[in-house]
Amino acid sequence: MKIIGVSGFARSGKDLFARVAQNVLEKQGSKIEKYALAYELKNDLKDLIQNKVGIDVFTENTEEKNIIRPLLVAYGDVMRKVSMGKYWTNKIEQKIKQSNADVIFITDIRYDVYAEDECTWLQNKQGGKLVHITKFKQEPVPSGRRFSKNKIVKIYNAAANDHEMLNDPKVKSKADCAFEWEDCSDKLNGCLLDVYPYITEKVIESLKTINAI
Numbered sequence: 334m335k336i337i338g339v340s341g342f343a344r345s346g347k348d349l350f351a352r353v354a355q356n357v358l359e360k361q362g363s364k365i366e367k368y369a370l371a372y373e374l375k376n377d378l379k380d381l382i383q384n385k386v387g388i389d390v391f392t393e394n395t396e397e398k399n400i401i402r403p404l405l406v407a408y409g410d411v412m413r414k415v416s417m418g419k420y421w422t423n424k425i426e427q428k429i430k431q432s433n434a435d436v437i438f439i440t441d442i443r444y445d446v447y448a449e450d451e452c453t454w455l456q457n458k459q460g461g462k463l464v465h466i467t468k469f470k471q472e473p474v475p476s477g478r479r480f481s482k483n484k485i486v487k488i489y490n491a492a493a494n495d496h497e498m499l500n501d502p503k504v505k506s507k508a509d510c511a512f513e514w515e516d517c518s519d520k521l522n523g524c525l526l527d528v529y530p531y532i533t534e535k536v537i538e539s540l541k542t543i544n545a546i
Contacts, residue, residue, distance in 0.1 A: 334429075334432070334434060334435060334436070334437065335435065335436045335437070335461070335462070335545055336429065336436075336437045336439065336455065336459045336460070336461030336462070337354070337436065337437070337438050337439070337461060337462050337463075337464060337543065337545060338438075338439045338442035338451070338452075338455040338456075338461055338462070338463045338464070339351055339438060339439065339440045339441070339442065339463075339464050339465075339466065340441075340442040340443060340463060340464070340465045340466070340501070340504045340505065340508065341465055341466035341467060341468070341501070341505075342467070342468070342490045342491070342492055342493060342497055342501060343493040343497065344468070344490060344493070345466045345467060345468040345490055346466055346468055346514065347440045347441060347466060348440055349526060349527070349532065350440075350464065350466055350536055350539075351367050351438040351440045352527055353527055353528075353532055353533055353536040354438065354536050354539075354540060354545075355367065355438070356527065356528075357533070357536060357537060357540065357546070358435075358436055358540070358545070358546065361546065363435040363436050364433070364434045364435045364436075365434060365435070365436050365437075365438065366432055366434040366436075366437050366438070367437070367438045367439075367440060368425050368428055368429075368437065368438070368439050368440070369439070369440045369441050370421040370422070370424075370425060370439065370441050370442075370443075370451070371441050373421050373424040373425065374405060374408065374409045374412075374421065375390040375391060375405065376390075377408070377412075378390055378404070378405065378408060379391070382401055382404065386400070386401060388400060388401055390405075406494070406496070409421070410496075413444070413446075413447075417447040417448070417449065417450075418444060418446060418447035418448075418449060418450035418451065418454075419447075419449055419450075419454070421451075422451055422454040422455075425439060426454075426458075426459075429459065436545065439455065439461075442455055442463060442504060443496075443497070443500055443501070443504060444500050444503075444504065445500065445503040445504050445506075445507055446500070446503075451504075452503075452504055452507045456507065456509075462509040462510070462543040462544075462545070463504070463507060463508045463509050463510075464508060464509065464510045464511075464512075464539055464543065465504065465505045465508035465510070465511040465512075466511075466512065466513075466514065467489060467490070467505075467511070467512070467513045467514075468489070468490045468513070468514060468515070468516055469487040469488060469489045469490070469513060469514075469515055469516065470487070470488045470515065470516045471485050471486075471487060471488075471515060472485065472486065472488045473485060473486075474486055487513075509542070509543050510539050510542040510543050512535060512538070512539055514531070514532065514535045515531070517529055517531055517532065
């Protein structure tokens with residue numbers, strides 16, 4: 334069994350990477366499973382939030398997400414502190430032990446704070462590989478800069494919150510494969526992002542780097 338963790342800022346394409354990688358590996362005959370630490374967090378709180386707030390914790394409604402996000406973040410942080418970073422990975426570990434998959438993706442490795450935190454758990458305890466993703470757009474130099482406005486530069490995604498800003502660089506430094514890809518959402522021309530050649534090529538290149546194919 335191979336275990337692959339995926340890291341990066343929110344909206345960097347972690348789930349997209351796992352979906353495309355699953356398609357690639359399944360064509361080679363591998364059985365794939367995907368887990369997310371965030372799912373375990375939401376599952377812990379689903380009854381409380383539904384009963385007290387009246388919102389489905391798995392909602393796709395942006396306004397509802399914004400309402401419950403502070404509670405999710407606070408609870409997740411508390412459980413990480415009382416367990417020295419092991420509470421959420423312990424939940425995933427139980428699923429891994431029961432799995433007969435050839436490859437497992439964990440789509441949200443975010444922390445490297447404690448001695449047995451997510452990176453250490455993934456790479457040392459599970460013998461897994463860590464892929465870090467950075468997303469950018471190709472855009473003109475922002476207004477107010479001294480350079481020519483006609484110059485096209487990479488504009489990178491910003492951290493969604495202080496947790497990401499502080500922890501993502503630490504996680505990236507531990508990655509077995511760190512790569513950048515461009516936001517292609519405005520270049521699809523009817524092509525699904527999951528099968529867009531540029532995206533597929535980036536995923537295959539990364540899988541080769543970590544010897545997953």
